[in-house]
Amino acid sequence: MSFEATFFEKKQVDWARLAAFGFVKEGESWAYRETFLENSFEAYIRVLADGEVVGEIIDLDLGEPYLAYQVVSPVGAFVNQVRDQYAQILEKIAQACFTDHLFRSDQANRLAQAIVKTYGDVPDHPFQRIPDAVVFRSPVNQKWYALFMSVTRDKVDHGKSGRSELVDILNIKIDEKVLPSLLGQDGYYPSYHMNKKSWLTIILDNSVSDEAILALVGNSRHLVSPKGYQARDGEPDYWIIPANLNLYDIGLDFATSKEQIWPHKGNIKAGDTMGIYITAPTRAMRYLCQITAIFKEGGKDWMKVSLLKTLTDTDFPIGRLSELGVTTVRGPRRMTPDLVRAVQAVLADVK
Structure with missing residues (x-):
């Protein structure tokens, strides 16, 4: 993986944001240039037609590519300074022009982005053997309140649909009093590989609306947090x-x-x-x-x-x-x- 690619792993370009950030169209790709280190170097970054990001550093004094930043082994302080400032430019682009694309389904990606935007919680990968599994945790006690993962549909609906394609699912904690009524509705299933008395699984195929799921996610976050914890509305935090x-x-x-x-x-x-x-x-x-x-x-x-x-x-x-x-x-x-x-x-x- 290239140095540039590490900043855009599992991210998807939002083409509409590129021009506003400063990218210009160059043939089939979009290009961005920014000088740094007192105008000694130029970052030249392109987003190709397939969304891949490629880049290089130009040494403006010599008028040629600066390749030392790509060296993995220990290097001098100056090279580190060049690499760090170039990394800051790449990170700005990743934040401003790309969205997280952790999952195969659009609904799973939308929901994950909405959770980050609403709560500021950053997802992590809890299972080394299941790298695609992603959890969101309570910032107070680090307990899970949302688990995204991929399984075959028949493992969730126990073969009732007769389909075995791979789907994204979401596991959330649920009030035990509410659970029976939800299980009687389309799209809600007994929890996959978690406590079926207090957790619920939703297949993320748009059979349940984003709004309904996000409301349940907020309740799940509250349920796993210590009792009495609440943000102070209207006060500095x-x-x-x-x-x-x-x-x-x-x-x-x-x-x-x-x-x-x-x-x-x-x-x-x-x-x-x-x-x-x-x-x-x-x-x-x-x-x-x-x-x-x-x-x-x-x-x-x-x-x-x-x-x-x-x-x-x-x-x-x-x-x-x-x-x-x-x-x-x-x-x-x-x-x-x-x-x-x-x-x-x-x-x-x-x-």
Whole structure:
């Protein structure tokens, strides 16, 4: 797999977004150019007619392709800097012009995208032997509330349809009082390989509407979360999000300006406090910020991030975060009440 392809794996191009981002038509493909590193290099990225993304870096001083970024073995700091800034451009394109395409059915992809947009939860793959299985977890206790996977239809309907084609299904937790009434309707089945008293399976073939399924997904998310947990409507909230320094070193940007613009994440709103967790090998929350504005530009939602405090990596390492109820940070998630209190204490002298 090429360096560029890693950013677009299991994603599908939204052709309508390309022109707004800055792509121009070149024959059968769309092309985008952007200079970086003080105009020393140019990223030249093309989306081919079949949706494949290819790219190269041009060394503008020499007028020829710069190939060192493709080297896998350890390289110098300058090459890493070129690669990192090129990666940021690819990531921007992936976020602005592509949608996740994890599944074979359009309905499964629509539902997964809607869950990410509604809750900000990031899916993961829990089974090494079943790589296509995808779960969404409660951000509070990491319990599953939605499991997407592919099976043959007859394993779900027990041969009643007489069909054995591969289909996408969704398993969700359900109120036991509601379960019998749903099982009497088309499209709902006893849970496949999960507790049939409290879980339900839906075949994602459009026999059940997206709206009905998303309502059940929201209820499933509530059922698996600790009792009494609820977002504070209308009040500032506290979030923690991951940052991979191999893809984007936010510290370099904060050193230049405490105000930065990021793609809008999940349900984060203006006035919220956001902690930035640095992923492995650091594995610690390093920055505390405030979201000062949410706005739309170029057909995409953005948020203005203002740095409040830089932490040491011993302030909130993963060990302490786990003690405060945050065991993993796979995507944007709300802080636990214990972590909120600890963060408020740290920020008490900042205001």
